[in-house]
Amino acid sequence: MPDILLRAHDLTRRWGGLVAVDRVSLALERGSVHAVIGTNGAGKSTLINLLSGEIPPSGGRVELLGADITGWPQPRRARAGLGRSYQRNTIYPAFSVFENCRLAAQARRQKPWAWWQPATGCDQTRAAAESSAQRAGLNGLLAAQAGSLSHGQKRQLEIAMCLATGPEVLLLDEPLAGMGAEETERMLALLNELKAHHAILLVEHDMDAVFRIADRITVMVNGAVICSDTPAAVRADAQVQAAYLGGH
Numbered sequence: 001m002p003d004i005l006l007r008a009h010d011l012t013r014r015w016g017g018l019v020a021v022d023r024v025s026l027a028l029e030r031g032s033v034h035a036v037i038g039t040n041g042a043g044k045s046t047l048i049n050l051l052s053g054e055i056p057p058s059g060g061r062v063e064l065l066g067a068d069i070t071g072w073p074q075p076r077r078a079r080a081g082l083g084r085s086y087q088r089n090t091i092y093p094a095f096s097v098f099e100n101c102r103l104a105a106q107a108r109r110q111k112p113w114a115w116w117q118p119a120t121g122c123d124q125t126r127a128a129a130e131s132s133a134q135r136a137g138l139n140g141l142l143a144a145q146a147g148s149l150s151h152g153q154k155r156q157l158e159i160a161m162c163l164a165t166g167p168e169v170l171l172l173d174e175p176l177a178g179m180g181a182e183e184t185e186r187m188l189a190l191l192n193e194l195k196a197h198h199a200i201l202l203v204e205h206d207m208d209a210v211f212r213i214a215d216r217i218t219v220m221v222n223g224a225v226i227c228s229d230t231p232a233a234v235r236a237d238a239q240v241q242a243a244y245l246g247g248h
Contacts, residue, residue: 003030005199006169012059020046022223028199035202035214041113043223044203053077069145083167086160100146104161113214114227115197128164136160152183170200
């Protein structure tokens, strides 16, 4: 049986007369990369915002690890095992790679009762920071200032910060945006390593990368799903070709 970590059931978001996400259902499995593709305005980022709790749904529900989290705010979802990255870098450029990861780990392991202990001395958060940086391929750059990293390394740092919170599910919004060929290869290798222990939702415009990395692809048009299947089936789908892939 598949290990389903996150489910969306008929998830919907309306703004007045605009339906940004229209009854979208999907299931994210551990050991799998589930890509969501579509043109600009298709509802992809709104879907991630609904799943992560940044905006409330107009209808439908979300389940994480079997629990109904539809009414949970984003911090509670994050503590329960839901991590996400954003289209734009959300790092602390003046801090080191290690400090960025340690602050993320600290957010998951807060100890407000231990007010007399400096947060920087917490062995748990330090270990989590070092481990997440290593998993993201940044182990040799722990002391480097985050703002001095290359674009690709900054995207790796965002994933490292995500991993530092101990997530089961990763929601990644365009992690390959702006990358060159070498950086893209490193990121795809990282995602392949991470998926063994996580369920990954990937929103991405690089179609070559999507069809290489994804185990399942959901195609959205005008907020609705027009196809959700294996990469081979999606590529062969006439409706997808007409709406998005341009017949290729």
